[in-house]
Amino acid sequence: MNQNYVIGIDIGGTNTDGVIVDASGKIVRAQKVTTTYPVDAGFAHVLNALAPMEFGEGAIQRICVGTTHAMNALLTLSNLDPVGLIRIVGKPPLIDAASDWPDSVREAILRDVVTVQGGFECDGRPSAAFDEREVEAAIKVLVSKGAKALAVVGAFAPLYPEQERAARDVARRICDLPVTLSCELGGIGFIERENAAMVNATLGSCVNNGFAKLQSIARDQGLMCPLYLTQNNGTLLLVEEALRFPIKTIAAGPANSCVGAARLSGFSDAVVVDIGGTSSDVGVVNSGFVRRSFANANIGGIALNFAMPDVLSVGIGGGSIIQEDGAVGPQSIGARTLTESCAFGGSVPTLTDVAVALGRVQIVGADPDRVSLSPEICQRIVDKTQQRVWSLAERMRGPRIDLPVVAVGGGAQLGLLKGVIVPEFAGVANAYGAALAEKSVTLDVTVSLDRRDETLMRVEEEVIGLAVLSGANKALTRIVYKDVIPYHYMAGNRARLIMTAAGPL
Amino acid sequence: MAITIVDEQQLSALVLGAAVLGSGGGGNPRYDYLIARQAIRKYGPVRLMQLAELTPADFVVPLCFMGAPLVCMEKIPSGIELKAILNKVESLYERKVTALVATEIGGGNAFVPYFIAGELGLPVLDADNIGRAFPELQMSASFLMADEVTLGVTMVADEQGNVVTIDTKDPRTVETIARAVTVAMGSVAAEMMHVMPTDVAQKVLVAGTVSQAIQIGECILSARRDQVDPIAALVNAMVGRELMRGMITDIDHSVQGGFLRGKVVIHGKQLGEVQYQNEYLLARVGGEVVATTPDIIMLLEEESGEPLTTDMLAFGLRVAVVVLPAPVIWTSAKGLALVGPRAFGFDTDYVPCGSQS
Numbered sequence: 092m093n094q095n096y097v098i099g100i101d102i103g104g105t106n107t108d109g110v111i112v113d114a115s116g117k118i119v120r121a122q123k124v125t126t127t128y129p130v131d132a133g134f135a136h137v138l139n140a141l142a143p144m145e146f147g148e149g150a151i152q153r154i155c156v157g158t159t160h161a162m163n164a165l166l167t168l169s170n171l172d173p174v175g176l177i178r179i180v181g182k183p184p185l186i187d188a189a190s191d192w193p194d195s196v197r198e199a200i201l202r203d204v205v206t207v208q209g210g211f212e213c214d215g216r217p218s219a220a221f222d223e224r225e226v227e228a229a230i231k232v233l234v235s236k237g238a239k240a241l242a243v244v245g246a247f248a249p250l251y252p253e254q255e256r257a258a259r260d261v262a263r264r265i266c267d268l269p270v271t272l273s274c275e276l277g278g279i280g281f282i283e284r285e286n287a288a289m290v291n292a293t294l295g296s297c298v299n300n301g302f303a304k305l306q307s308i309a310r311d312q313g314l315m316c317p318l319y320l321t322q323n324n325g326t327l328l329l330v331e332e333a334l335r336f337p338i339k340t341i342a343a344g345p346a347n348s349c350v351g352a353a354r355l356s357g358f359s360d361a362v363v364v365d366i367g368g369t370s371s372d373v374g375v376v377n378s379g380f381v382r383r384s385f386a387n388a389n390i391g392g393i394a395l396n397f398a399m400p401d402v403l404s405v406g407i408g409g410g411s412i413i414q415e416d417g418a419v420g421p422q423s424i425g426a427r428t429l430t431e432s433c434a435f436g437g438s439v440p441t442l443t444d445v446a447v448a449l450g451r452v453q454i455v456g457a458d459p460d461r462v463s464l465s466p467e468i469c470q471r472i473v474d475k476t477q478q479r480v481w482s483l484a485e486r487m488r489g490p491r492i493d494l495p496v497v498a499v500g501g502g503a504q505l506g507l508l509k510g511v512i513v514p515e516f517a518g519v520a521n522a523y524g525a526a527l528a529e530k531s532v533t534l535d536v537t538v539s540l541d542r543r544d545e546t547l548m549r550v551e552e553e554v555i556g557l558a559v560l561s562g563a564n565k566a567l568t569r570i571v572y573k574d575v576i577p578y579h580y581m582a583g584n585r586a587r588l589i590m591t592a593a594g595p596l
Numbered sequence: 597m598a599i600t601i602v603d604e605q606q607l608s609a610l611v612l613g614a615a616v617l618g619s620g621g622g623g624n625p626r627y628d629y630l631i632a633r634q635a636i637r638k639y640g641p642v643r644l645m646q647l648a649e650l651t652p653a654d655f656v657v658p659l660c661f662m663g664a665p666l667v668c669m670e671k672i673p674s675g676i677e678l679k680a681i682l683n684k685v686e687s688l689y690e691r692k693v694t695a696l697v698a699t700e701i702g703g704g705n706a707f708v709p710y711f712i713a714g715e716l717g718l719p720v721l722d723a724d725n726i727g728r729a730f731p732e733l734q735m736s737a738s739f740l741m742a743d744e745v746t747l748g749v750t751m752v753a754d755e756q757g758n759v760v761t762i763d764t765k766d767p768r769t770v771e772t773i774a775r776a777v778t779v780a781m782g783s784v785a786a787e788m789m790h791v792m793p794t795d796v797a798q799k800v801l802v803a804g805t806v807s808q809a810i811q812i813g814e815c816i817l818s819a820r821r822d823q824v825d826p827i828a829a830l831v832n833a834m835v836g837r838e839l840m841r842g843m844i845t846d847i848d849h850s851v852q853g854g855f856l857r858g859k860v861v862i863h864g865k866q867l868g869e870v871q872y873q874n875e876y877l878l879a880r881v882g883g884e885v886v887a888t889t890p891d892i893i894m895l896l897e898e899e900s901g902e903p904l905t906t907d908m909l910a911f912g913l914r915v916a917v918v919v920l921p922a923p924v925i926w927t928s929a930k931g932l933a934l935v936g937p938r939a940f941g942f943d944t945d946y947v948p949c950g951s952q953s
Contacts, residue, residue, distance in 0.1 A: 182755045184672035185631040185711060212782035213667045218755075247670050280669045282627065482914075489911030490845060578666055 094150050098143060099526025101347060102130050102158035105368060105426045108522040109137040121519045130160055130301050135308050144313050154309055157321040157347040157525035160301045161294050161340050165391045170297035172240040173202035174289050175233025179209040179245035179254050181218030186282060193392040200293045203236040205229035209254045210246030221254050226261045234266055240295050241270045242288040246281060248274035250537055269295050278587050283396030287338060290393060294337035302330055323399055325350045325381050326531035326593050344521060345400045349374040349381040351524025352499040355514035361495050362488045364480060366502030368410040369423035373483040374402045380571045403483045407476055409502035413440040417468060419476055433462045443505060445469045451506035473507055480508060531593035532557040540584045550590055558592040568594030599807040603641035607633055609813025614706035615903035616812050618729040619892045621874035622703015623665055627672060632710035639714030644722050645695060647803045655691050656792040658725050659708045660699035663784030677786035678712050680757040685791055697721035699789055701805040702729025727802035727923025728892050731874040733771040735935050737925055738790055738800045742767045745799055748791035750774060754781040802923050816901040826901025827916040836920035837949060840868045840881050841898055844913045860909050868917060872906045878942050879917055887919040888937040890926035891949045894918050921949045
């Protein structure tokens with residue numbers, strides 16, 4: 092009997108999905124349960140429903156978990172820690188912290204800010220004398236104001252991190268609050284990096300409460316294998332690292348659905364449309380990896396300078412309400428679609444009703460006669476939906492017009508889109524993507540471009556070596572992401588170099 | 597309908613309008629907009645003053661920031677640089693500064709006067725020193741008029757409050773010296789070029805460009821609200837022309853000599869191509885030159901009307917290419933010699949916006 096199985100779990104907003112995948116990548120078991128809050132109960136439930144122990148003691152190699160937990164905390168402004176922010180700059184900037192956030196988000200997250208003197212010029216000259224006593228006083232103020240987590244941002248810290256690190260040392264000496272340093276999160280772009288640091292800091296408890304117990308729950312069910320979370324680039328993340336850098340998990344959901352979709356349909360490169368209850372997300376997979384972008388990364392109204400899956404979203408989903416003028420959404424009845432749509436005896440006309448009325452899908456309990464929309468109107472709605480979703484797909488695939496378009500998610504089975512591939516197990520693509528997650532290491536360093544090819548090769552060897560050390564299969568480990576961002580006009584011909592190497596365990 | 601104040605709503609329109617007049621260049625105005633908006637929220641709306649309202653008692657200071665874009669994203673202005681310049685001007689000339697103006701209306705620099713205008717109770721002039729954006733500092737109205745007026749000094753200042761005053765015989769050397777000082781100051785600095793008494797301001801500055809930019813922005817915003825075509829709305833309101841629509845299928849660019857140079861190819865009913873050097877300079881449709889600098893060529897996202905700077909171009913974007921008439925000073929023989937297509941190395945004469953029917 093094949094002793095090499097992997098469990099993939101996706102804890103979504105509405106459903107928690109689970110799959111068991113064999114060594115050849117085939118799904119041998121799939122389950123869907125309703126998500127609970129706190130998330131561990133739902134996790135325990137789906138694990139139980141998968142009955143992994145039937146495969147034998149030690150047959151399961153690892154459990155990989157993807158979740159929108161952190162993302163949802165940000166979107167619903169719940170389970171967040173109040174953050175105390177320290178800015179290390181020469182002179183106070185004319186942009187206040189979180190000034191471009193929605194008011195409700197700022198109030199929920201940022202407790203107070205203290206500015207201390209320091210920071211650097213682009214060439215490494217200190218902008219002002221940095222005094223640790225000033226940092227100590229700042230931390231004391233923030234603690235007294237009720238901050239439960241600290242975030243530190245210094246001018247040019249990605250190039251010169253020493254002052255931020257010194258601030259963390261001070262914090263460790265005098266308090267027990269977790270500290271996020273901006274230099275560990277992003278590149279040049281003070282406001283966006285500051286935003287990322289605050290977001291990371293505020294997610295500490297939420298992630299602790301959600302993830303810290305998952306491993307022990309698995310053990311209680313007899314699973315002694317390691318448990319990993321998945322991160323924004325779709326690869327595995329140790330739980331300890333997820334607890335330190337929760338921001339690395341927030342977009343794991345879309346990353347997993349893209350990778351899962353591509354693999355389910357047998358493509359290493361594809362455009363993926365994930366059709367949910369409320370919205371559809373369109374992403375791209377290159378060489379089995381979700382394409383990521385720095386530009387326009389925006390979560391819940393907060394602009395970030397953090398590589399996020401490059402996903403375009405549109406408010407079209409299975410539960411989208413058909414408006415009087417025939418427009419689809421953006422409002423949606425989401426999880427209540429299968430009870431409140433017209434086809435199911437309810438009174439809300441939804442996109443699911445349109446699919447049922449046109450005979451594109453048969454669902455138990457759905458009666459097309461209960462949908463009052465005429466066939467002509469339904470067809471117009473379908474055509475418009477096709478056009479809206481396809482225009483996003485075209486934008487995402489750019490010049491590569493040969494890329495197939497794969498549709499997954501609960502809404503994919505509505506059969507509304509032409510020219511898309513809906514693979515088997517489309518409904519659990521997220522969990523499948525989590526199961527397939529590889530091990531990766533990312534190096535984010537500043538290098539000189541004077542001997543560019545030599546330097547790139549050296550970093551490439553280093554990051555591949557680190558990935559293999561962390562458990563990736565040497566023969567299959569390769570570079571999956573490379574970005575060189577030159578620091579134009581700054582002395583020294585330097586650039587930020589980000590390289591990710593990944594390989595299967 | 598004259599615009600007499602700049603409040604938060606006008607600022608939102610200014611973001612779009614300054615980007616359009618920036619003709620593809622001008623940098624990412626995001627931080628500049630946030631600073632201006634914060635100042636207006638704190639100190640209230642700013643009075644927008646017409647050039648014609650200036651009296652001999654007035655003394656005008658054109659302001660901008662110079663520096664490496666990446667540095668500007670890390671070292672955010674504190675206002676100390678700008679105030680240091682004003683203090684220096686007042687002590688050097690022994691008169692009060694009475695009005696501020698943007699050195700350039702294209703891009704982020706359009707917002708600079710509002711960083712401190714409210715706090716100091718000063719009005720901002722409805723004008724600027726170029727009328728759009730161009731790649732090089734000497735492509736400005738004051739340079740064009742250098743033989744006809746006496747230009748005041750230039751000043752460069754940093755956040756420490758250090759001010760360097762540049763007073764050169766030949767205005768052309770201002771750019772070279774100012775850039776060297778900016779690098780010494782950490783690759784970002786506030787700049788005043790040039791201090792202007794009323795008679796110089798009224799002769800040199802391009803009038804009405806702030807309200808023009810706000811009008812452009814409001815055009816796009818209200819088209820979005822009313823769900824009508826923002827491209828057509830813009831072109832009609834600004835007496836411009838739509839050249840083509842299509843999808844970006846090729847972008848070929850590199851940084852050469854400090855400028856983002858390249859060309860973008862657009863596939864629509866016909867094949868289009870726009871060449872740029874920071875700003876869009878020449879447009880061809882079906883192989884024929886249909887628009888050139890100094891007219892303002894712009895690419896906008898087709899559905900939203902969002903102006904696309906050259907560093908925002910991406911494959912697969914659906915865009916419209918439009919051209920708006922150049923500020924009049926640039927279409928004179930002297931102007932064309934400085935910023936016409938041949939000045940940028942293109943083998944074609946100026947093709948004015950209104951010339952085709």
